[in-house]
Each structure stands twice: as structure tokens, then as C-alpha cells.
Amino acid sequence: MIPEFWGNGIAANPDNYLDEDEFDSSYEGLLRLSERIGDAKPKGVPEHVIHTLPTKPYLMSKARSPDERCTICLSEYEHNDWLRDLPCAHDFHKECIDSWFKNSDKCPICRRSILENKEL
Structure with missing residues (x-):
């Protein structure tokens, strides 16, 4: 005791x-x-950090793979949808992942924090 x-x-x-x-x-x-x-720990990702993550347009290929979908909204990517690239190499619809980061700092697929090695 x-x-x-x-x-x-x-x-x-x-x-x-x-x-x-x-x-x-x-x-x-x-x-x-x-x-x-108050909150036990801060949630989500600061907006200024989210805006440092690169974005790119989705360019549809002829040989479309079945995993070419946003795993947050489950919609297939359409030509010229804006995707946000994460440091772990996963990408999502920009709007979907930005919304996700309001409550979590982790990639929805691999659960790696995007705040690792980031100065807040």
C-alpha cells in the first residue's frame, strides 16, 4: 500500500x-x-498547421484502381477533386480531412500524428 x-x-x-x-x-x-x-488535452490540429500540408488536384487515370476513394466520405475521387497530401503519403478530399483534423491529429488510415516534427 x-x-x-x-x-x-x-x-x-x-x-x-x-x-x-x-x-x-x-x-x-x-x-x-x-x-x-476545460479540455483535458487539446483536440485536433491548429489551422495554420493544416494549411502547411500540400494539396493537389486528382487526375483520373484510365486504369482506375478500386482504392481511389476518400476513406473519410467513401466517395470515389472525381477528376480535379482537390486532395490534401499527408506526411504519411495518404491523401483525402481536402474538405474531408480538414474537417477530420478539427477533432483528431491522426491520419484516419495509419493513425500517425501529423503533429510529429511540427512546430506549433
Whole structure:
């Protein structure tokens, strides 16, 4: 047993616990809690970092491969659709991946963070 934890530490202090009456698990209550304590960790990718990722038009080839689709929206790429290239060599519709990066910093396919080796 760890004395600091069980003895006189955080767990031993009854003020660190909420009664069931005090705990509001409704959506509104959780939203208020989120506003009060903030995000546990920042989500997504800063917009200035997203704009540093290159874009290119999709040029349809005659020998179209079945994997030539955006794995976010599942639509096949059309001629001249704008794609955004990620450092991991995966690409997606520009609008799809930009929206994805509002909530995640990882490639939807390989889960590699695009923030690796980036200065924020």
C-alpha cells in the first residue's frame, strides 16, 4: 500500500468526493463541467498547421484502381477533386480531412500524428 495515497492523501479526504445529489450527469451538467475545467488535452490540429500540408488536384487515370476513394466520405475521387497530401503519403478530399483534423491529429488510415516534427 502507498501511505500517501491511502493514509492522509487525496483518497482519504472526503472533500474530494461528490455525493450522488451533487453529481449532475445530464448533458447540460457535463457541458457545464467541461466549461469549468476545460479540455483535458487539446483536440485536433491548429489551422495554420493544416494549411502547411500540400494539396493537389486528382487526375483520373484510365486504369482506375478500386482504392481511389476518400476513406473519410467513401466517395470515389472525381477528376480535379482537390486532395490534401499527408506526411504519411495518404491523401483525402481536402474538405474531408480538414474537417477530420478539427477533432483528431491522426491520419484516419495509419493513425500517425501529423503533429510529429511540427512546430506549433
